[in-house]
Amino acid sequence: MTFSLNEASRAAIDREVAKYPEGQAISAVMAGLRIAQEQNGWLTPEAIEAVATHLNIPPMAAMEVATFYNMYDVKPVGRWKITVCTNLPCALSGGEQAAEYVKEKLGIGFNETTADGRFTLKEGECMGVCGDAPAIIVNNTRLCSWMSREKIDALLDELK
């Protein structure tokens, strides 16, 4: 599978590079991988390599980062990645039961993808929003708070 960073992604990465001192473009690798993932849906080895090439760093350096941080998807995911926090503070206000409900509705468990490729379900660790439990993050960036069964129904319906 070939991959190349599109113009918008390249420009976005260059804006990140500018935040760091001369010669420290490698500091932008986290943002670079996030941007490549947004463009492609998940991080193929080619996408990781493209980010490394753009930053002029060894591909292995980018690969190490991509595999260390949980929100990079180095395996294919569905169109919508649903992450439910089940850590203790959330679980006390229904985080775990919300996750059960999503599993039941989608017919999949954690780290699985629906057969139609629409949803991937992930178990989240503390997102730093425990007062909003149950909390769900869609595709890494969209936070959904106080997810009752009704709101979960509405969210899943909305994500086509």
Added chain:
Amino acid sequence: MNAPENPQAILLAGLDGDNTWGIEHYIKRGGYSALRKILESGMTPEQIIAEVKKSDLRGRGGAGFPTGLKWSFMPRQFPMDKYVVCNSDEGEPGTFKDRDLLRYNPHLVIEGMAIAGYVMGCTRGYNYIHGEIFSLYQRFEEALAEARAAGFIGKNILGKGFDFDLFAHHGWGAYICGEETALLESIEGKKGQPRFKPPFPASHGLYGKPTTINNTETFAAIPWIINNGGEAFQALGKPNNGGTKIFSVSGHVNRPGVYEIPLGTPFSTLLEMCGGMRGGRKLKAVIPGGSSAPVLPGDIMMDCTMDYDSISKAGSMLGSGAVIVMDETTCMVKSLERLSYFYHEESCGQCTPCREGTGWLYRMVHRIEHGQGRPDDLDTLDNVASNIAGRTICALGDAAAFPVKSFIKHFRSEFEYHVEHKHCLVPVDVQREGSRIYVEHAAC
């Protein structure tokens, strides 16, 4: 939506109306006057450090280290690259206060960081923001653009020849990056694996240069201290515990949320502010300082005041001020199982006692919870926990060990019951009802 009005607040004060996060609203509330005061009156870094020392401000990130003292460690005699770094990687389970500062009052953090930059002679700063709150990372970037356009950061600030620029860096799902040296590695574009200390960041920090790292809430307290004086800040709290503190309250209360109160406020008062126990049920246990702090039984907690010294005397830590409240429907074994899973999952894998030990802890608590515990498991658990604590590069090992040791210490009979009877004292349907989806308090 706004932060709830709270007359005791100073960091989350005056946040009514929309767009409280914008620079216009901030300036209307007196924002950037502390930075202006310093630059226009020519207050020296030594004078500012003295004020911060007088304030008894202690770091809000977990360890409670005195901020004035930390700032005085930075080498100030030689001109060189130095950095100030803000830790907004809030991922300690139960903690969600920095999020509200960034959500409603990001310029307060920017002003605090600019003052820190002035004090320590740093020309550059970074704010490391938890990846899971990505929209607030974007908001912070917008706030930075506003501050830069208004001349509060950048070159020649307020025409006084002081240069300080500030940038945002986002995390992407690694609890360990809240540890300060892992955070620095992460800004440098590497895996977030903590460094050996010494050398401490004040001598060898970001890109090998002297660096000061503070928590978001710590920086946020600085402008008030400059405007009102260290003594006034100190007087808000109690000796050695200056100021207000933002508590994140989660779990079985009627109104989970963020509450800014003076340090030294009784726990019972905080509990009342949260609307009391959910469904009027009985308090069983509290983790008073984030999931890494030892758990305390409810009755001990009811005698505590919310400050570093009182909680430490009771055998726990104020930590990040994350108060996790558990009522009588809670199974302590199941709760510990979930926490142990977290530390196992988040161990960076660098040190063997933590990488392997957290897995042992999780698997043993898991088997007790699932009716396969053995009578000697409790002693083995305690032993494994003791063999992790103090034997790792960073404090994640301790953070994994404290919950295990404290849960067993205070709730041993419940663990023994699980081992003997293969199930919990609290019936499963009671547990489920107690921890059902609870959103009734939400303003949504």
